[in-house]
Amino acid sequence: MPAITSIAGRGLPLRGDDLDTDRIMPARFLRAVTFEGLENHVFEDDKKDNPNHPFNDAKYKGAAILVVNSNFGCGSSREHAPQGLARYGIQAIVGESFSEIFLGNSAVLGIPCFTAEKTAIEHLQAAIEKSPDLVIEADVANGVVSAGTLGIEATVPSGLRDAFVTDQWNPTAMLLADFDKVRAIAKGLPYVSGF
Amino acid sequence: MPTLFHNVWNAHSVRTLPSGQTQLFVGLHLIHEVTSPQAFDMIRQHGWRVAFPERTFATVDHIVPTSVQKRPFIDLTAEEMTSVLERNCHEYGIQLYAPGASGGEHQGIVHVIGPEMGLTQPGMTIACGDSHTSTHGALGAIAFGIGTSQVRDVLASQSLALDPLKVRRINVDGHLRPGVFAKDVILTIIRRLGVQGGVGFAYEYGGSTVDRMTIDERMTMCNMSIEGGARVGYINPDDTTFRYIEGRPFAPQGPAFTRAVEWWRQIASTPDAEYDDVVHIDAGSIEPTVTWGINPGQSVGIHEAIATNADEEALTFMGFKAGARVEGTRIDVAFIGSCTNGRLSDLEEAAKIVKGRHVAPHVKALVVPGSQAVSRAAVARGLDQVFTNAGFEWRGAGCSMCLAMNPDKLEGNQICASSSNRNFKGRQGSPTGRTLLMSPAMVAAAAVSGEVVDVRAMLDEVHA
């Protein structure tokens, strides 16, 4: 598992607040025992509804950095949403704010979610819309997202930032590293020992 | 002084991880058929064991058919997902409640059966691969919705890597007027504080209104915390909580119960607890509330008009005009059920309205009990008859039309009066389907009237 210090790639601006995980990945695509193929269904209903949806737009094809507005990924805890985005090729998301569950689900897949000021996000979205080929660089370690001459302050929550740059963003091994302590805590809990 | 949240957090903190996050022990892990199969595959690939199989319980709810629950299910995908869960539970020694398996009579929505079985207890940390895990906070547990990779982590290590939350105290004081329910209270809170207002917070609900609420009502409140952006919602345990738990299958018995109550009292927030924020809500000002938009914060009191500056996207999708009322909107479907409002008391409130009336001819109406136990209790009281006589379909237990992963779906742009928790675009199975969230009594009133009405007018008739 490599450290993730910075991500570079083209951007995909997706405007709108409160885009929930039912929109990102409608429930009918959760009818499966694997995550395979979810990349084909990201924003499926929104894409059908709107031919100009950014995920339909050829000029954003191959983008690695998704730029969204506020409360992205609210609603259902389904990891199918970030799994679909990851498989689609998204490696980092920059937005005004994220739901906590979505942010955590993305982190364990190695996708950092950067938060930035509303106006900074709007500038970034506008810059990408103007020049879709612009290479965006999202720097986890330093909390900066740059696009050509535009540089905005954009940060990943500190615990996760450290986890990304020190290559500990997939926590299972860490959680198992000191298992005796887990057992000790369990033993000390009255409800585990039967009161 | 610390809050329940801090007390529980500290009691379950294993250590600070190198990343700076806290490793938190998970006291109860609940799993279901939709968000667990990939987690089991991951632990299998790594050759990990399930650390505490006796602390994980499984059921099937999301995809399970509610028309005929005989195995094998007619829906082959539902059958496959259920048998994969059966195999996983069998291989790793986890208790499963599913139709066709032993213990199948306890099957139901994961957030309904946890409390019902006495699995959910005060002071516990609870995790489940479902965002409405916050429901369990009604009994004074700290309960987190998690994703599938975290389900893997809990299976492998019985713990999670988490950052602590701030705590917002929400005081609801005063008397709810007749016809106003816990659902209306939580919809009002979400409307007031916004769908993002709770991000970074645990919501602690209290005040005289909440103190008087039953556990069922408290579950409705905590359930929808996540719709306000709060991952965790809870209510301090009190005598109502202890009475609810006593005698349930997994509750401590005899002297152990007495010792448990002592511990449960100790971990509650003290009156001088310090909060990061405090909000006051006047219960007497709350009206029966209905959503008009595409997120649960977009709601109005039943006699109130939609704001003139309301969100355009939501208005267009729903077909409402700014300044219009939701009252009088013709509905196509009425759904009573879900982990928000699919418990016995919800069905009882709805049945009071339905009794002696009939579903409007153009409305398809269904009642989906939250669990098989709820269903049995309702049947014992004759509620199934009340509903079927009135023209409702009476179904088996499951999530059903709350998220429409089974055949219970809206078609085209149908409008559904629903007792569930989410009115997101496409949530009820049709990309253009429209959901109006409201209390079960309001759904019942809409079903028999064929349109959205103020349930209080019908209550008067019931009482007269």
Ligand code: SF4
């Ligand atoms: S009833 Fe709805 S919200 Fe509750 S667990 Fe099922 S799908 Fe989720």
